[in-house]
Amino acid sequence: MMDLRLRGTRVLLGVTGSISAYKAVHLLRTFMSHGADVSVVMTQAATQFVTPLTFEVLSKHAVATDLFTGHENMPHLSLPESADIIVLAPCTANTIASYALGLANDLLSTLLLTTQCPVVIAPAMDGDMWEHAAIKGHVQVLRERGVVVLEPEVGELASGKIGRGRLPEEKTILNAVVETIRSFNDLAGHRMLISAGPTREPLDAVRFLSNGSSGKMGYALARAAEARGAEVILVSGPTNLDVPFGVELIAVNTAEEMFQALLSRFDSSTVLMMTAAVGDFRPRYVLDQKFKKRQWNGEPLELEPTTDILSALSARRTEQVLVGFAAETNDLIANGKEKLQKKRLDMVIVNQVGGPDSAFGNDTNEVAILTKNGQVNQLPRLAKHVLADKILDEIHTFTASSTVTPHESLSQ
Numbered sequence: 001m002m003d004l005r006l007r008g009t010r011v012l013l014g015v016t017g018s019i020s021a022y023k024a025v026h027l028l029r030t031f032m033s034h035g036a037d038v039s040v041v042m043t044q045a046a047t048q049f050v051t052p053l054t055f056e057v058l059s060k061h062a063v064a065t066d067l068f069t070g071h072e073n074m075p076h077l078s079l080p081e082s083a084d085i086i087v088l089a090p091c092t093a094n095t096i097a098s099y100a101l102g103l104a105n106d107l108l109s110t111l112l113l114t115t116q117c118p119v120v121i122a123p124a125m126d127g128d129m130w131e132h133a134a135i136k137g138h139v140q141v142l143r144e145r146g147v148v149v150l151e152p153e154v155g156e157l158a159s160g161k162i163g164r165g166r167l168p169e170e171k172t173i174l175n176a177v178v179e180t181i182r183s184f185n186d187l188a189g190h191r192m193l194i195s196a197g198p199t200r201e202p203l204d205a206v207r208f209l210s211n212g213s214s215g216k217m218g219y220a221l222a223r224a225a226e227a228r229g230a231e232v233i234l235v236s237g238p239t240n241l242d243v244p245f246g247v248e249l250i251a252v253n254t255a256e257e258m259f260q261a262l263l264s265r266f267d268s269s270t271v272l273m274m275t276a277a278v279g280d281f282r283p284r285y286v287l288d289q290k291f292k293k294r295q296w297n298g299e300p301l302e303l304e305p306t307t308d309i310l311s312a313l314s315a316r317r318t319e320q321v322l323v324g325f326a327a328e329t330n331d332l333i334a335n336g337k338e339k340l341q342k343k344r345l346d347m348v349i350v351n352q353v354g355g356p357d358s359a360f361g362n363d364t365n366e367v368a369i370l371t372k373n374g375q376v377n378q379l380p381r382l383a384k385h386v387l388a389d390k391i392l393d394e395i396h397t398f399t400a401s402s403t404v405t406p407h408e409s410l411s412q
């Protein structure tokens with residue numbers, strides 16, 4: 001049976017000046033054989049390796065190589081407009097750097113700044129170039145912006161050395177393109193309310209009770225959900241993280257402030273994800289001045305419980321999907337199931353806290369996703385940004401198969 005996973009997809013293939021540019025010819029044919037309509041843009045350096053004519057004949061489209069010549073007046077605007085996805089393969093160190101920096105000094109770099117469509121990068125370069133701190137930094141920046149940057153493969157390089165730098169296998173590039181197209185904008189119409197970070201419960205004018213949550217998981221979810229087309233409101237306790245592009249931030253300190261912020265947006269949301277580590281207790285009495293050492297007569301600190309935000313919001317839900325995060329030190333699955341039932345949630349993500357692999361502060365996390373219909377999906381240790389997409393995949397599948405619909409059905 002024919003595999004037409006790219007049927008109807010308009011791919012803009014950007015070919016840059018790498019020794020592996022010849023492989024892009026075969027890649028073009030592979031995309032086409034999977035049903036894609038492919039147009040090619042080449043950098044000037046790429047034309048040193050393969051002629052535009054080769055791509056022109058095979059793609060049945062004119063190949064654009066220059067910003068100022070050709071039959072289109074403004075190819076940097078028109079070309080990406082008629083693409084569903086841009087694939088840079090092979091992508092040089094130079095093009096990665098210029099894209100990360102936002103330079104616009106040739107056709108390819110300029111059109112990358114005008115496009116709204118997803119971009120997949122298949123790098124190819126010498127191993128030392130790939131390992132260079134500058135390139136590592138640029139790759140991180142691009143990934144944080146939602147660009148899919150594949151890992152080059154290990155093998156013999158053009159220099160004869162063995163290293164990481166080879167253009168990824170064709171099937172890896174193809175799968176990434178199919179996957180990226182599938183997930184792009186799949187959350188459009190959702191309004192996602194995400195809580196993140198720790199809360200701070202004041203004891204006096206300068207001290208507070210808090211916890212070690214870094215907010216990284218919640219921010220990764222916010223960034224990924226926004227990239228997939230959702231409207232995202234991030235209600236965050238104090239963190240050192242940058243607010244992801246396009247995400248609305250409501251900054252809070254205490255559990256009560258977090259509750260009020262979430263409450264004010266809950267009715268108009270389709271999904272609530274509670275990744276925040278909300279303090280369960282707060283000091284019963286708060287001094288508005290600094291409490292001096294000599295003022296203390298040995299009396300214990302009196303605490304009182306804070307509002308159980310998830311339970312309170314669960315009680316007033318209409319159609320919202322509720323996703324809880326359970327930070328546990330032991331009996332992860334059992335405790336997660338209990339939380340799922342007790343708070344009437346749709347999904348609970350359980351993760352380990354405490355110990356060297358603690359979820360708190362780490363860039364990676366190992367979780368299990370429990371759903372209300374009894375499924376337990378144990379995931380391997382993953383980078384938080386990769387995990388964010390896995391969790392959103394589960395939510396997407398869940399909302400697609402349940403009665404929950406994106407927000408036309410909810411009050412604005």
Ligand SMILES: Cc1cc2nc3c(=O)[nH]c(=O)nc-3n(C[C@H](O)[C@H](O)[C@H](O)COP(=O)(O)O)c2cc1C
Nearest residue numbers: 016017018019043045046092093094095124125126
């Ligand atoms: C023979 C040869 C092979 C090259 N191969 C690569 C490569 O695989 N990856 C890379 O990043 N640069 C490679 N370069 C360097 C790029 O061609 C050079 O940095 C150029 O400015 C890239 O321009 P572009 O990004 O606009 O295509 C190679 C250069 C030569 C002469």
